[in-house]
Amino acid sequence: xxxxxxxxxxxxxxxxxxxxxxxxxxxxxxxxxxxxxxxxxxxxxxxxxxxxxxxxxxxxxxxxxxxxxxxxxxxxxxxxxxxxxxxxxxxxxxxxxxxxxxxxxxxxxxxxxxxxxxxxxxxxxxxxxxxxxxxxxxxxxxxxxxxxxxxxxxxxxxxxxxxxxxxxxxxxxxxxxxxxxxxxxxxxxxxxxxxxxxxxxxxxxxxxxxxxxxxxxxxxxxxxxxxxxxxxxxxxxxxxxxxxxxxxxxxxxxxxxxxxxxxxxxxxxxxxxxxxxxxxxxxxxxxxxxxxxxxxxxxxxxxxxxxxxxxxxxxxxxxxxxxxxxxxxxxxxxxxxxxxxxxxxxxxxxxxxxxxxxxxxxxxxxxxxxxxxxxxxxxxxxxxxxxxxxxxxxxxxxxxxxxxxxxxxxxxxxxxxxxxxxxxxxxxxxxxxxxxxxxxxxxxxxxxxxxxxxxxxxxxxxxxxxxxxxxxxxxxxxxxxxxxxxxxxxxxxxxxxxxxxxxxxxxxxxxxxxxxxxxxxxxxxxxxxxxxxxxxxxxxxxxxxxxxxxxxxxxxxxxxxxxxxxxxxxxxxxxxxxxxxxxxxxxxxxxxxxxxxxxxxxxxxxxxxxxxxxxxxxxxxxxxxxxxxxxxxxxxxxxxxxxxxxxxxxxxxxxxxxxxxxxxxxxxxxxxxxxxxxxxxxxxxxxxxxxxxxxxxxxx
Numbered sequence: 001x002x003x004x005x006x007x008x009x010x011x012x013x014x015x016x017x018x019x020x021x022x023x024x025x026x027x028x029x030x031x032x033x034x035x036x037x038x039x040x041x042x043x044x045x046x047x048x049x050x051x052x053x054x055x056x057x058x059x060x061x062x063x064x065x066x067x068x069x070x071x072x073x074x075x076x077x078x079x080x081x082x083x084x085x086x087x088x089x090x091x092x093x094x095x096x097x098x099x100x101x102x103x104x105x106x107x108x109x110x111x112x113x114x115x116x117x118x119x120x121x122x123x124x125x126x127x128x129x130x131x132x133x134x135x136x137x138x139x140x141x142x143x144x145x146x147x148x149x150x151x152x153x154x155x156x157x158x159x160x161x162x163x164x165x166x167x168x169x170x171x172x173x174x175x176x177x178x179x180x181x182x183x184x185x186x187x188x189x190x191x192x193x194x195x196x197x198x199x200x201x202x203x204x205x206x207x208x209x210x211x212x213x214x215x216x217x218x219x220x221x222x223x224x225x226x227x228x229x230x231x232x233x234x235x236x237x238x239x240x241x242x243x244x245x246x247x248x249x250x251x252x253x254x255x256x257x258x259x260x261x262x263x264x265x266x267x268x269x270x271x272x273x274x275x276x277x278x279x280x281x282x283x284x285x286x287x288x289x290x291x292x293x294x295x296x297x298x299x300x301x302x303x304x305x306x307x308x309x310x311x312x313x314x315x316x317x318x319x320x321x322x323x324x325x326x327x328x329x330x331x332x333x334x335x336x337x338x339x340x341x342x343x344x345x346x347x348x349x350x351x352x353x354x355x356x357x358x359x360x361x362x363x364x365x366x367x368x369x370x371x372x373x374x375x376x377x378x379x380x381x382x383x384x385x386x387x388x389x390x391x392x393x394x395x396x397x398x399x400x401x402x403x404x405x406x407x408x409x410x411x412x413x414x415x416x417x418x419x420x421x422x423x424x425x426x427x428x429x430x431x432x433x434x435x436x437x438x439x440x441x442x443x444x445x446x447x448x449x450x451x452x453x454x455x456x457x458x459x460x461x462x463x464x465x466x467x468x469x470x471x472x473x474x475x476x477x478x479x480x481x482x483x484x485x486x487x488x489x490x491x492x493x494x495x496x497x498x499x500x501x502x503x504x505x506x507x508x509x510x511x512x513x514x515x516x517x518x519x520x521x522x523x524x525x526x527x528x529x530x531x532x533x534x535x536x537x538x539x540x541x542x543x544x545x546x547x548x549x550x551x552x553x554x555x556x557x558x559x560x561x562x563x564x565x566x567x568x569x570x571x572x573x574x575x576x577x578x579x580x581x582x583x584x585x586x587x588x589x590x591x592x593x594x595x596x597x598x599x600x601x602x603x604x605x606x607x608x609x610x611x612x613x614x615x616x617x618x619x620x621x622x623x624x625x626x627x628x629x630x631x632x633x634x635x636x637x638x639x640x641x642x643x644x645x646x647x648x649x650x651x652x653x654x655x656x657x658x659x660x661x662x663x664x665x666x667x668x669x670x671x672x673x674x675x676x677x678x679x680x681x682x683x684x685x686x687x688x689x690x691x692x693x694x695x696x697x698x699x700x
Contacts, residue, residue: 023054023072027096027113028065030220034058041073041112050074070097080109081144082128088297089122089138110144117141118162123297128155132176135165137300163195168209183238184223186213190232193333205235205250207335214244235332251326253337254280257308259322261342263315264394264412266378266386266423267349268357270314274421275340277324279308284329289336293319302327317346345389345420347412352383352430352508353466377408377424381463383514391415401512405429428462432506432517446520449495452480457506457517458488465514470507477502477519481587483623495521545582545592547672549695552576553598553611556680556689571609571640574600576693582619592617592632613638615656628670630660638680653681662697670697 026041038048052058054072058065065071084091084104092101096113110116110126116136118124124136126144132155136142140162145155156177157164166176168189176187181200190209196202206212213227214236225243230236234247254277265271277286283305290299290312298320299312310322320343323336348357384402388394394412402410402425409422431438434445438460447453459465469489471482476497483490491504502519554573578596585591596613617634639651658676665671672695680687 023074024111025070025097026073028067028069028071030067031222032065032067034063034065037071037073080129081112082110082126084108084110084116084124085127085133086123086125086296088124090119091122091124092117092119112145114144115141115160116144121299123300125297126157130155130174132174133167134176135167135297137163137165140164159194159196161196161198161200163193166192166194166209179217179221180238181221182217182240182242183244184215184217186227188212191335195331195333197331200240201331202238203235203331203333204230204238204244205333205335206230206232207250208232214238216241216243233335237330237332248332250332251283251328251334252280253326253334254278254286254324255337256324256340259340259342260421262414262418262420263342263344264410264420264423265315265317265344265346266410266425267380268346269378270316271344272423273312273315273320273342273344274309275322275342276309277337279305280326282328283326284331285327287325287327287333289323289325291321291323291339293321293341295321315344317344319343345392345414347389347392347394347410347423348387349380350385350387351381351464351466352512352514353469355466355468355509357387377426379428379462380410380425381465382427382429383463383508383512385508385510386410388412392420401508401510402427403512430459430463430465430506430515431461432457432504432515433460434517442517444518444520446522447493447495449498449521449523452492452494454490454492455519456485456488456490463514465506468509469514470509472505472507474503474505475499477504477521479504493519498523543584544700545584545590545697546580546700547670547695547697548577548579549672549674549693550575550577551596551674551691551693551695553600554690555600556687571600571602571611574598574608576613576691578613578693580695580697587623588621590619590621592619592634594636598638609640611638611640613654615654617656619660621660626664628660628662628664630662632656632658632660632674632676634658655679655681655686656691658691668699670699672697 026037034048034051035045038051039045042050051073054074084106087104087106091104093104093108093110094101094115101117104116116124116126118136118138118140120138122138126134126136126142134142134157141160142164143158143160145157155174156179158179160181164178166178166187168174168176168187174189178185178187178194180194180196180202183202183204185194185204188210191207192209192212193205193207194202204212204214209232212230214230215223215227216225216238218224228236228244228247230247233250235250236247237245257276257278259275263271263273285302285304286307287300287302288310289297292298303310319341321339321341323339325336326334350357380402382402382405385399386394386402387399392412392414394400394410405427407425407427409424411422412420414420431442433442434455434457438458445455447455467484469484471479471489471491473479473493476495476499478494478496480492480494495502500521502521503516504519505513505516507513552573553576555571576596576598578594580592580594582590582592594615598611598613599608600611601608613636615634615636617632619630619632621628621630635655637651637653656676656678658674660672660674662670662672674693676691678689678691680689
């Protein structure tokens with residue numbers, strides 16, 4: 001059977017029907033012909049007819065393509081030519097039909113004739129369809145071409161300016177053609193570098209690749225002359241309009257001299273890393289690069305020949321690599337040095353009065369290598385706790401408190417006992433100032449010998465103190481209580497011996513004394529109120545609380561109180577009054593008993609009932625000056641003592657959870673507001689109800 005007829009008929013039918021075929025723009029380049037575009041862009045010379053069909057404006061044959069002409073090609077004939085697989089800093093992309101540059105996102109697909117630019121302190125990696133990789137350095141612009149044909153093994157890119165590193169996998173059989181304003185180079189497997197300077201001069205350096213073939217170009221950027229073969233370790237220079245120079249040997253790479261394997265990130269602010277290398281004769285400058293452990297570029301800088309060290313600051317914990325290359329007076333760059341591997345390990349700093357270290361520093365988005373050899377020391381508060389990484393030590397231990405005001409550095413040791421580079425520190429001390437201002441001359445507080453007095457202290461100086469600061473009095477001066485406020489600390493003191501002066505010591509939870517202050521004790525019967533803040537006659541921390549309140553009940557549907565078989569006679573809502581008493585076992589936790597009488601009504605029947613509800617609860621509170629917040633958890637029962645018509649006396653078990661806020665109106669008198677979720681314990685389920693009340697309380 002002849003199977004070609006249906007196919008032929010199908011082709012003819014398709015030719016008679018016109019569809020709106022999607023197209024894409026292509027900008028012609030010098031040397032382009034319709035045939036070369038059909039082969040290079042569409043992958044087959046037989047596609048020449050499609051190109052002519054989509055571009056009737058080209059006129060009669062033969063077509064002479066003017067560089068810069070925009071022609072139409074079938075869209076979707078080929079996938080992306082390359083992908084942006086790595087980017088640092090500001091990387092932009094420009095399509096051939098527009099003048100503006102757009103931000104290039106990681107993973108962006110790149111197509112033929114697109115431009116990619118890496119700006120100052122930026123870099124990018126482009127991966128082509130054939131897995132060839134180009135690494136763009138800072139201030140570099142590349143034009144994407146991609147493979148010249150689907151059956152070819154060459155990928156093409158054009159370097160307008162800047163520096164391009166090629167990274168072709170070994171044994172891939174691929175080649176990469178790099179065009180510049182003055183040359184055309186075909187690079188093989190391995191690593192090579194192509195640089196175009198401000199005068200369009202091209203430098204080709206074969207660092208560790210198969211032989212490269214370098215040619216000059218004419219005014220129309222067509223390759224001319226015999227290629228110069230550049231083997232590994234050699235380089236060639238091409239001036240505009242000239243042929244490539246004979247290959248010459250590349251300069252040697254420096255070797256690292258002092259390069260510690262680990263550094264300390266003290267306080268999670270980033271580490272300062274420093275390394276040195278040996279000088280190379282006839283060097284014009286060096287190029288230092290910092291890479292992540294997976295090879296991603298993080299930072300790079302070129303430094304003068306007089307430099308033999310670098311510093312990188314604010315480097316977060318992690319593993320890194322550093323390389324250095326030599327650039328000679330002619331501009332040829334050596335292969336990078338043997339990578340210097342190092343790691344940054346975190347050491348936490350817990351400020352006085354706090355329980356947790358500061359939050360980790362996120363990786364810097366734009367690291368900068370500096371030549372400054374004396375970074376400012378890290379400021380550490382006196383009394384801070386230093387906690388080394390697991391298995392490492394700082395100050396001779398895994399944890400220690402900074403107790404020496406004159407300390408200038410902190411030295412740590414790795415798990416194998418090797419010393420890590422010390423970190424310079426500047427120890428700062430806090431100040432405790434009586435009153436509301438901590439500037440100028442600090443005056444002593446003065447209190448009466450009889451009775452307790454409340455003193456307010458603020459903290460100044462360069463050190464930041466957390467909330468967990470304790471206070472201890474010297475002999476003859478007892479600290480009754482200490483409460484943290486928004487701007488300092490309220491301390492209640494009580495003289496207990498006939499001494500003229502006392503000392504208050506402000507300490508961390510571990511007992512380290514941060515700062516001391518003097519309190520003058522006046523033998524007169526009354527204190528000097530000009531120097532006393534809010535005096536109170538407290539002789540002990542208040543432990544007892546008595547109060548009364550009024551509120552409102554909302555009993556949930558389904559409660560057993562009332563008449564559970566007749567919804568009309570089930571009890572619902574009503575007012576309540578009550579009294580309570582509490583005892584605080586510790587300043588922050590206590591127990592409370594309460595008796596409440598309510599008079600709720602029925603849901604739809606007339607009349608009301610009387611309910612008595614005794615309860616007990618546990619309370620946890622937080623005090624902030626004159627404000628207080630509590631969380632409560634309790635249990636009890638509600639008993640109906642007066643039923644009335646069709647309503648029987650009953651008892652429901654109850655559990656509750658609630659919250660309380662309170663405000664101290666005057667000394668020891670508090671205004672208190674409570675809200676609770678009260679749950680009746682009906683067999684097999686819980687019935688929720690709500691309760692609010694407002695009352696007053698007195699502490700003793």
